[in-house]
Amino acid sequence: MGTVSTPAEREAGNPQPPEPGAGPLPDPGTSTPPFRRVRSGRIVAGVAGGVSEHLGVPVLWVRVVFAMLAGLGGAGLLAYALLWAFVPAADGRAARPSTPREQQQAVGLVALGVGLALAGAALGSSWGGWLTGPLGVALIGAALVWREADAGQRTRWRSSAGAVFGGGGRMGLLRVLAGIGLVASGIAVFLFNQGGLDQLQSVLLAVVATLVGVAVLTVPWWLRLMQALSEERRARIRTDERAEIAAHLHDSVLQTLALIQQQSDSTREVRRLARGQERELRSWLYGPQGYERAGEQATGAGATTFAAALHAVAGEVEDTYAVSVQVVVVGDGGLEESLPALVQASREAMVNAAKHAGIAELSVYAEVEPGQVDVFVRDRGAGFDPALVSPDRHGLADSIRGRMQRHGGTVTLRTAPGAGTEVHLVMPRQTGGEQS
Amino acid sequence: MTIRVFLVDDHALFRSGVKAELARAGSAEPDLAPVVVVGEGGSVDEAIAGIGHLQPDVVLLDVHMPDGGGAQVLRRVRPEHPEVVFLALSVSDAAEDVIAVIRAGARGYVTKTISGRELVDAVRRVHAGDPVFSPRLAGFVLDAFAQRSGAAPVGDPELDLLTPRERDVLRLLARGYAYKEIAAELFISIKTVETHVSSVLRKTQLSNRHELSRWASDRRLV
Numbered sequence: 001m002g003t004v005s006t007p008a009e010r011e012a013g014n015p016q017p018p019e020p021g022a023g024p025l026p027d028p029g030t031s032t033p034p035f036r037r038v039r040s041g042r043i044v045a046g047v048a049g050g051v052s053e054h055l056g057v058p059v060l061w062v063r064v065v066f067a068m069l070a071g072l073g074g075a076g077l078l079a080y081a082l083l084w085a086f087v088p089a090a091d092g093r094a095a096r097p098s099t100p101r102e103q104q105q106a107v108g109l110v111a112l113g114v115g116l117a118l119a120g121a122a123l124g125s126s127w128g129g130w131l132t133g134p135l136g137v138a139l140i141g142a143a144l145v146w147r148e149a150d151a152g153q154r155t156r157w158r159s160s161a162g163a164v165f166g167g168g169g170r171m172g173l174l175r176v177l178a179g180i181g182l183v184a185s186g187i188a189v190f191l192f193n194q195g196g197l198d199q200l201q202s203v204l205l206a207v208v209a210t211l212v213g214v215a216v217l218t219v220p221w222w223l224r225l226m227q228a229l230s231e232e233r234r235a236r237i238r239t240d241e242r243a244e245i246a247a248h249l250h251d252s253v254l255q256t257l258a259l260i261q262q263q264s265d266s267t268r269e270v271r272r273l274a275r276g277q278e279r280e281l282r283s284w285l286y287g288p289q290g291y292e293r294a295g296e297q298a299t300g301a302g303a304t305t306f307a308a309a310l311h312a313v314a315g316e317v318e319d320t321y322a323v324s325v326q327v328v329v330v331g332d333g334g335l336e337e338s339l340p341a342l343v344q345a346s347r348e349a350m351v352n353a354a355k356h357a358g359i360a361e362l363s364v365y366a367e368v369e370p371g372q373v374d375v376f377v378r379d380r381g382a383g384f385d386p387a388l389v390s391p392d393r394h395g396l397a398d399s400i401r402g403r404m405q406r407h408g409g410t411v412t413l414r415t416a417p418g419a420g421t422e423v424h425l426v427m428p429r430q431t432g433g434e435q436s
Numbered sequence: 437m438t439i440r441v442f443l444v445d446d447h448a449l450f451r452s453g454v455k456a457e458l459a460r461a462g463s464a465e466p467d468l469a470p471v472v473v474v475g476e477g478g479s480v481d482e483a484i485a486g487i488g489h490l491q492p493d494v495v496l497l498d499v500h501m502p503d504g505g506g507a508q509v510l511r512r513v514r515p516e517h518p519e520v521v522f523l524a525l526s527v528s529d530a531a532e533d534v535i536a537v538i539r540a541g542a543r544g545y546v547t548k549t550i551s552g553r554e555l556v557d558a559v560r561r562v563h564a565g566d567p568v569f570s571p572r573l574a575g576f577v578l579d580a581f582a583q584r585s586g587a588a589p590v591g592d593p594e595l596d597l598l599t600p601r602e603r604d605v606l607r608l609l610a611r612g613y614a615y616k617e618i619a620a621e622l623f624i625s626i627k628t629v630e631t632h633v634s635s636v637l638r639k640t641q642l643s644n645r646h647e648l649s650r651w652a653s654d655r656r657l658v
Contacts, residue, residue, distance in 0.1 A: 285530075324549075328575035328610045331582055363571060363612035367578070376611045422611075 036090035037083075043106040044143065045084040060102075063109040071116030138190070141182025144175055184211065252280055271360075272322040279315050306339050306373065307332040310366055313347040321354035324361045331368035333429070338407040342373060342427040345409075348399040349377040349423040357381025357421060372428045380420040386413060400425075439469050439563050442492035443476040444483040444509060445525075446501045450548070451476050454496065454525075457552030464553070469563075471556050483509045487520060494559050497542065499526035499533050510540035523562045525555075531576045535648060539641050544568025566630045567637040574609035577640055580647040595643040598636065605632040 038049035048066060052059035069076030188207045256277040263269045307329040314325040333339075346364065353362045359381035366375045400423070401411045409427035441458065445451050455473045462471035475490045477483035480503050487495060487509075495513075497506040506524055513520065524537040524545040534545050543562040546555065547570060558568045569577070581598045598606070601622075608618045615633075619626045640648065 326571060326612065328571050330575050330578045330610065365571065365575070365607070365611040367607065378612050380612075 035087055037087050038090055043103070043110055044080070046089065047080055047083045047087065048106075050087060050090070051083075060105060060109075063106055067109045067113035067116060070113035071120050074117040074120065076113055077117050138183045138186025141179040141184075141186060144179030144182065180211075248284065252284075253277060268322045271324075272319060275322070275324055276315070276319050279318065304335060305332050306335055306343070306368055307366070309335060309340070309343045310346060310364070310375070313343055314350065314364055317347065317350040317354055321351065323354045323359065325350060326361065326363040327366075328364070329366045329368070333368045333373075336430060338409070338427050338430065339373065341403050341407045342375060342409060342425060345400045345403045345411075345425055346375045346377060348403075349375075349425070352400075352423075353377060353379040353381065353421060356384070370429070372426055375425040375427075376422060377425075378420065378422040383415045383417050383419045383421050385417055386415065437469055439471045439494060439559060440474045440490070440492045441471055441559060442483075442487055442490060442495045443473055444495060444501075444506070445476075445498040446478050447498075448478060450498075451478070454555070458556060458559075461552035461556045464556075468560060471559050480504050480508050480512075484512050487513050487517065491517065492520060494563050495520055495522045496525045496559070497522050497537070499524055499528050499537050506537050506542070507540040510537065510542060514541050521562050523558060523568060525550075531579070534573055534576055535580065535640070538573070538637070539648070541641070543637070544570075545573045546570050547572070565634075567633050569606075569609050569633060569636075571610045571612050574606045577636060578603070578606050578610060580640070580645060581643075595639050596645045598639065602632050602636050605629055606636060609633070 035054040036050050037046035038053060042049055048062045049059050051057075052062045055062075066076045066080055069079060184207050187210070188204060256273050260270050260273050263273070310329060311327055314327045317323065318325050335343075346366075350362065350364065353359070357379040359379050362377065362379040362381075364375065364377050366373065404411050404425060404427065407427065409425060412424040412426075413421070414424070415421040443451050443454055445454070455476070458471055458473055462473075474492055475486045477486045480501060483495075483497075495509075497509060499506045501508075506522075506526070510522055514522075522537075522542040524534070524542040525548060526533065526537075526545070527548045528534070538545060544558060544567050546558050546568060550558070550570075561568050578598075581596075581603075604622060605618055608621060613621065615626050615629045618629050622629075
């Protein structure tokens with residue numbers, strides 16, 4: 001929001017041009033904004049601004065009233081302090097800067113109010129004696145600390161930095177220390193005046209004791225602060241996780257979708273991309289117990305278990321031949337010496353099915369038992385007559401049967417023209433019993 | 437007699453896709469009961485209200501949904517409407533999801549990549565009282581019932597062990613065989629295959645085997 005006046009403000013009979021220091025613009029929908037101390041255009045704590053916004057009167061009048069009341073035995077000061085303590089600060093981020101002239105007016109009014117209060121005190125009201133003295137100093141110190149604490153709170157709202165008095169950096173710290181010093185020395189001098197010179201030591205002791213007492217008494221406040229901090233940390237972790245998911249989806253899914261749009265006229269390519277992306281996303285989502293038991297090690301070279309290796313080669317076949325390979329593995333075990341050969345033979349069987357069966361889907365079922373490992377590669381495709389296979393086709397003979405036999409395994413082939421093909425591979429396990 | 441289907445999925449696009457598929461394939465075979473979608477729900481509450489109101493024959497149920505998912509629908513509907521049959525239909529292939537919906541009372545589990553004709557087939561099958569095991573579900577169940585060294589001792593042999601025949605049937609299911617092919621392979625009738633599969637489903641739902649309990653308890657469903 002800027003410094004533009006709304007119709008509501010003009011209707012309120014505001015005789016002057018809208019003052020920038022009068023707080024945020026009232027929402028046209030709600031006639032009376034809630035009473036909140038304003039954050040912008042404030043001189044001390046934003047109380048006057050809040051009152052003017054709440055009542056819909058110019059801030060200047062509010063300040064004049066406060067100053068006048070201050071003359072009546074300090075009532076204005078007391079009212080201001082109470083409002084400061086009990087009215088929450090607005091969390092609005094809408095800043096509306098005040099003009100230098102306004103600032104000057106306000107500072108003048110603050111000085112006038114304080115002056116009136118002091119004058120009233122000097123004219124012999126009952127409590128005025130100490131207000132003009134050291135306790136006045138202490139009050140000013142307290143005001144400094146309060147103001148800085150306000151700024152610190154605002155900083156925490158704005159960012160997750162979470163500093164207590166960090167609003168003004170080093171200057172803020174200086175102001176806080178100065179305030180504390182003023183409070184302490186004010187109290188000390190006050191007590192000193194009451195007593196004698198010889199009591200200076202005990203007075204200082206008392207001051208230190210009071211400071212310690214205040215520190216102890218504010219423990220709940222510190223704890224609340226810590227809770228707020230950890231809350232913010234949790235929120236940040238959640239944000240980080242969301243960012244990680246977004247990054248992953250961007251790297252994988254969105255890229256693939258873009259590729260699919262470019263290649264939308266090639267059905268085969270689209271299917272290959274979609275299937276590969278699905279596999280990748282599943283392994284990421286469901287991890288080790290899910291579709292890809294391999295989890296992150298789903299590369300043929302890096303796989304350490306039989307199931308992972310089988311899933312990996314099935315993925316390769318899917319990518320290369322644009323078919324969908326349904327892999328179901330029961331049990332699992334380490335890749336002891338003969339099993340890589342079984343995985344490679346299974347891969348050959350899948351490749352054969354993908355190339356020759358003329359189907360879009362084939363299923364692979366593997367069962368790891370203590371004594372042996374069974375793999376079934378099945379398609380519902382064309383099938384063939386084994387007797388009619390030309391001798392120059394080495395795929396089945398060499399890469400499957402030869403490989404299996406060299407490692408002590410067997411191959412059973414069930415096929416007929418039009419009835420699909422199932423290749424059953426059996427590999428005995430040397431170690432046995434290792435199941436997880 | 438028409439088989440009335442209620443569709444539960446939080447993705448409207450997917451619901452309309454399934455509806456179109458079922459409309460096309462649901463009455464393609466004139467000598468079989470037509471399958472029609474009578475209602476749909478996009479959330480757990482919508483599903484519970486709609487199922488209670490429409491009393492469908494079969495509910496196609498998504499496993500993953502906000503506020504509880506398919507297992508939540510099963511838990512809240514089944515006590516009041518035990519006659520409604522549930523078939524889980526999901527993209528999730530995570531073992532615990534699948535086992536959780538089966539244990540909550542679903543009569544079968546198929547993945548969303550299933551073709552329209554196969555889906556109609558599965559609906560007719562669960563409506564007739566037979567379970568529908570996709571190859572992957574068969575694999576999970578075999579895995580959960582596997583006899584492993586070091587596994588917890590079997591408590592109730594009647595529920596915690598599969599018979600050799602049931603194991604054979606499950607293996608063939610996992611290899612992608614249809615019931616008819618399994619019957620031919622094992623030289624038994626299709627009816628016997630169905631009996632074995634029903635028995636496996638019952639054991640999966642009622643057994644307290646450690647693996648099943650663990651999968652189920654991961655989803656807070658014991």
